[in-house]
Amino acid sequence: MTSKPTVQSDPAPILACTISRDVQRFDLLIDDMEAELGEAWGDLNFEDALVFLKQPDSTGMQFVAIAVDSEDESELSKMNDVIKAAKAKKIKVLLIANQVSPSVLHQMLKLGADDFVPYPLPEGALHDAIERLRKPAPVLPDGYDPETGTFNPVFKARGDRNGxxxxxxxxxxxxxxxxxxxxLAWELCLIxxxxxxxxxxxxxxxQFGSVATYLDLPRKEAVLEILTDTAAIDADALMKSMLTFNEKLHVFTAPADMLPLEMITPEDIGRILDTAQANFDFVIVDMPSTVVAWTEAVLTRAHVYFALLELDLRSAQNILRFIRALKAExxxxxxxxxxxxxxxxxxxxxxxxxxxRxxxxxxxxxxxxxxxxxxxxxxxxxxxxxxxxxxxxxxxxKELQKLAKSLYDLNKAAETAKA
Ligand SMILES: Nc1ncnc2c1ncn2[C@@H]1O[C@H](COP(=O)(O)OP(=O)(O)O)[C@@H](O)[C@H]1O
Ligand SMILES: [Mg+2]
Known part of the structure; x- marks a missing residue:
């Protein structure tokens, strides 16, 4: 038997793959993929992608680009399966998101998507994202925060406290x-x-939070993610959104941009405080001076609620209103x-x-x-x-130091009494 000499050279290996319900809805992505990879990429829908990712053919692929729009949000579990299958093969996952809600995006990133680019693709954005994916992940020392470039010796969130x-x-x-x-928070750290x-x-x-200013800390993007998607909050996410001052005091700063106070619900605040309480011994909360819908959520969880005043008519009148508001509710x-x-x-x-008087x-x-x-x-x-x-x-x-010590002693005594 004579074998025919093969005239065809091997087709270029597939380096990447787009995955979407219908890639024609993402025509800019097609153009950009061609520009970046020539012929070395393919396209699949979610079902086929899942099959393909489980076959040996997909081994060694560099990345998959999952393109989703708001209509795909109901198919979250399918997308999640695809992300997991890709991660299992150590294939990087890039999300291309067209008007996807922050909470869905957040979930997909949490499942292990490595990066995301909004659609319509900004000039050069796919190229940059691919560059980032191809770079070997740097070995970062523990506690290094690439977002801020600071060291943040986070302890393991264990949920073993009752702050x-x-x-x-x-x-x-x-x-x-x-x-x-x-x-006061810093004095507690110094005891x-x-x-x-x-x-x-x-x-x-x-809106006017200045703890970050007073402790010279940058304001992290992650703060906004936590505030706008508290349903997804867990101890790790909260810890990651915090910065540390002098390697001791953990700080959840106000966001960089002003947020409408009503955007946050009492449930949101409740979840943040409950998570903090489970992981810290003392949780100091800087409140806005206005009374808002979630003031109650803070007050009911508070052990002691400090109301600061000065010796003037303004403070006196506001306290009267404050007391009346609390009593009315x-x-x-x-x-x-x-x-x-x-x-x-x-x-x-x-x-x-x-x-x-x-x-x-x-x-x-x-x-x-x-x-x-x-x-x-x-x-x-x-x-x-x-x-x-x-x-x-x-x-x-000196007075704040004394107050911190007495709060610490009180808490110790209460703990001993409980034990
Ligand atoms: N006991 C104090 N002695 C001197 N200056 C103070 C004292 N308390 C606050 N300040 C100053 O007053 C200003 C307002 O303080 P701040 O803590 O930002 O107030 P608030 O948070 O109530 O708006 C700041 O410039 C701060 O340095
Ligand atoms: Mg203030």
Whole structure:
């Protein structure tokens, strides 16, 4: 038997594959794939892709580009199977998404898609994404965050804590709520006996949040993902969205852009706080000074709710309204602890008398008084440092240090009593 000499050369090996319901709906992708890969790519629908990915022929492929639009959202499980099959073969997965909702996108990325490009494809976007996929994954040291370029020695989220939730709410703008929240959190981290204790600050002042500024931290994109898709939140996602200050204090910053406060639901906030509580010993929450739909979700979870005020008519009037609002909604007013910031000096007797009169007329106890720390406080904030790091002996710092210690002791005592 004579064999015919083969005139055909081997066809180019298939390096990649587009997967979609109908690739004709993504004609820009066809053009770009041709430009990048010539003939070395194929196209499949979801069903065929699943079969193909399980065959030996697909071994060694560089990537699959899964193209989806809003009509595919109902087919999420099919797409997920394809992603899993590709990952099982160590084939990279690139998503091409045309008007897909953030939550679906988020789910697909979570399942292991390596990258995504919006459709219509921006000029050069497919080329860049392919370049990124082809680069061998760098071996990153533990805790390195490629998004911010910082080291973030995250501990393993184990869900083994039952943290104390301490919200801080300024009764008027500028009374010092954020200074209090950020510095109290840092003082808790500095308590010598508290080695291994986990503290976080969550900035829920979604529009004017300045915890990031006061601790000189960048604002991560991941924060927005968490806030807009809390259904997908788990401990790992929350930890990854946080940054650490001086390798100790974990911070969930406010997003980079202003968010409408009503965009977030009480359930969203509940899930974030519950997840934080399960992974930290102290959860400090910086609240917006307005009362919003989810204030209740925070208040009901709070152990103690700090309300900051100053000795002026503005604070007094707002406290009256605040108390009335809580009572109208039958919310637990007894959790509120009033903190007078920039309190008068011990020697200023007439001002002391005014504090007393203010408390009496509002029928509240002012349990904590914090002194004016002068210019040093604003300087520390502007430099992005806690007062403990920039003005150790500042009188405000000393009071916050004492408060942190007493909160720590109280919590220890409560834990011992439970055990
Ligand atoms: N006890 C204090 N002594 C001196 N300056 C303070 C004190 N508390 C706050 N400040 C300053 O007041 C300004 C407003 O504080 P901030 O914490 O941002 O207020 P809020 O969060 O209530 O709007 C900042 O410039 C801060 O440095
Ligand atoms: Mg503030």
């Amino acid at each position: 104390v939730i301490l919200p801080v709410h300024g009764m008027a703008g500028g009374v010092g709520a954020t200074t209090f929240a950020a510095n 010598p006996e508290a080695e291994g204790m986990r503290v976080c600050v969550i900035d829920l002042d979604l 039958a919310l637990p007013h007894d959790k509120v602890r009033y903190v007078l910031n920039r309190a008068p000096k011990f020697t200023d007797l007439s001002a002391k008398a005014r504090v007393k 203010m408390a009496e007329s509002l029928d509240i106890d002012i349990e904590v008084q914090l002194p004016d720390g002068g210019e040093q406080v604003t300087q520390a904030n502007d430099h992005g440092l806690p007062i403990a790091e920039s003005a150790t002996k500042n009188p405000l710092r």
